[in-house]
Amino acid sequence: MLKALKKMFGRGEAEPLATAPAPAASAQPSAPAATAATEAPPRAIAPSPAPVPAKAERPRRERTPRAAKPTPPTWKPEDFAVEPQEGKTRFHDFALGNELMQAIHALGFPYCTPIQAQVLGHTLRGKDAIGRAQTGTGKTAAFLISIIKQLLQTPAPKERYMGEPRALIIAPTRELVVQIAKDAEALTRFAPLNVMTFVGGMDFDKQLKALERRYCDILVATPGRLLDFHQRGEVHLDMVEVLVLDEADRMLDMGFIPQVRQIIRQTPPKSERQTLLFSATFTEDVMNLARQWTVEPAVVEIEPEHVASETVEQHVYAVAGADKYKLLYNLVNDNGWERVMVFANRKDEVRRVEERLVRDGVNAAQLSGDVPQHKRIKTLEAFREGKVRVLVATDVAGRGIHIDGISHVINFTLPEDPDDYVHRIGRTGRAGSSGVSISFAGEDDAYQLPAIETLLGRKIACEMPPDELLRPVEKKRQAV
Incomplete structure (x- = not known):
């Protein structure tokens, strides 16, 4: 043999x-104009629909202003100096605000990767987007930066449930959910935003207690465990402003789409939320999903060399x-x-x-x-x-x-x-x-x-x- x-x-x-594609510091973006900066207001979010009966069991709490996470007083925007380079897009080219810029500075990311440069040029103006890029190209940071900017720019409602996330990220595997949440924590370290993770295979009550202790701003979850929380009336999705579906092709392969459909039906209509969909491949099935769940999305494809x-x-x-x-x-x-x-x-x-x-x-x-x-x-x-x-x-x-x-x-x-x-x-x-x-x-x-x-x-x-x-x-x- x-x-x-x-x-x-x-x-x-x-x-x-x-x-x-090269790492973030050396990637060559498909130059989006700096005019893609974020002067235009984010997509207006329509008033939430009337609470469903399950919500009546838990009264709304008036939102208590949360103190921002500690920011070293010595940091100034001038400390994050990045020289313009031809063919590269800086994070400075987008109006991200000090809390985000300090976190990006702490992570050591001076220039955008191609997927970040192109996606942010659309999503920071409130547009839906579908993106195709290989793993390791920085797409996670692309949608997280967009989410964080939206949540910081638009104040949270004065009254909301503890379990009403403003941004929802769905991913197919537990490891990917944990990784996305870890990146989200790093990017919100100087912002008054809470990140929570719901995955199967871990103690449900422990995750529930975490939800009861603080408001959930960014929720990262696998489809099955999210449905568990929703069906028990612990999580309500009617205030979701930004919805992200990561690795849509993998969710198709793993048979998760029926669960994802159930989840999306609980969120505001697609005209009243921003939807971002990412996939390693653009099959006909993936594009069909994009057409169902997005409104005139910008299509970003990063072709690897x-x-x-x-x-x-x-x-x-x-x-x-x-x-x-x-x-x-x-x-x-x-x-x-x-x-x-x-x-x-x-x-x-x-x-x-x-x-x-x-x-x-x-x-x-x-x-x-x-x-x-x-x-x-x-x-x-x-x-x-x-x-x-x-x-x-x-x-x-x-x-x-x-x-x-x-x-x-x-x-x-x-x-x-x-x-x-x-x-x-x-x-x-x-x-x-x-x-x-x-x-x-x-x-x-x-x-x-x-x-x-x-x-x-x-x-x-x-x-x-x-x-x-x-x-x-x-x-x-x-x-x-």
Whole structure:
């Protein structure tokens, strides 16, 4: 079988991957005019409809003015000096206000990425928008900045329920929701806005108590858990001013659209809210959803120069399925890698690989739909802090994970969807740093390579692993 694979792919050195959009500081925007600044008022929000019966159980509370989050008195707008550069759009080119600009300054983002420059040029004027861009291009910050500007510019109603968010962001996976909320917290650190997260797999009562302690301004949620809160009368969506649907194509694939439709029916009509929809692909199904839920949206498409990042060195090993684990263990152990992400297609594969690594002394953990959400969050933090060396995940669990310093991504099994291949290897080589991707092509999944090559627009050299990397794993090793 190995001879057949060798004959099929041939020997050769792996070629570097193609180029993805550069990081924010060096991206070249499709120059939106600075006239896209935000002089025009935001879209007027019509009066909320009469409360539904469920609301009668909980009286409205008069809004108590909240003190702004502490702002160091020494910071001044002049401290955030960014020189204009041809072909680049500064955040200064939009009238964002001091609270937002200080947060952007603290995050170290002087120039907009292309998706940010183009989206903000429309959304800050109150327009709906649909955007297509790869992961890692800054689209999350694009819609968060627009939301925060809208909420700061338009005062909250004097009377509102604690569970009446003014902005709602729906995302398909728990990890992506947590990541978006983390970015929102960073961008609102100097603004009097509260960010809340509702995801399944975590203690419902704990999330409910958080909702009862303070007003919810920006709510980030998965569809199922949001419906749980709404059906219990704890969350009301009639005051939503801005609605964001992130990774619409993934929500279609995962069968979430019926739930999303139920949610959207509870928000104000599309003419009375601003709707932003983002997707990695613009399929006909995605465009149909956009037509149903938006009003004359601006369409922003950021075409990557290449599908995959040039900062990722790519390798493919032709290896028998029975030898994959030995190859994985010896690669990690012999090279002393400290932060590795391993992808497998199925939850049972993820579990078996993680269990074998732990049994053989490797500090590993797993992420899949079978792992409770509170444990998944702890696992991600441990991986981020370097307490876990190898993180084994499925595509759904791994989507939206942005952790700096992942040196290697290993495809234990090649994905069935070529787009997932690009998302996987994009976990390394981020923010201009270099990374390595290694894929195992066995008898059960080597046939996926042609479709991946078609997406990448190039052939991938396939290698035979050195014999020393296929040696049996010694039992009862000490932790490595």
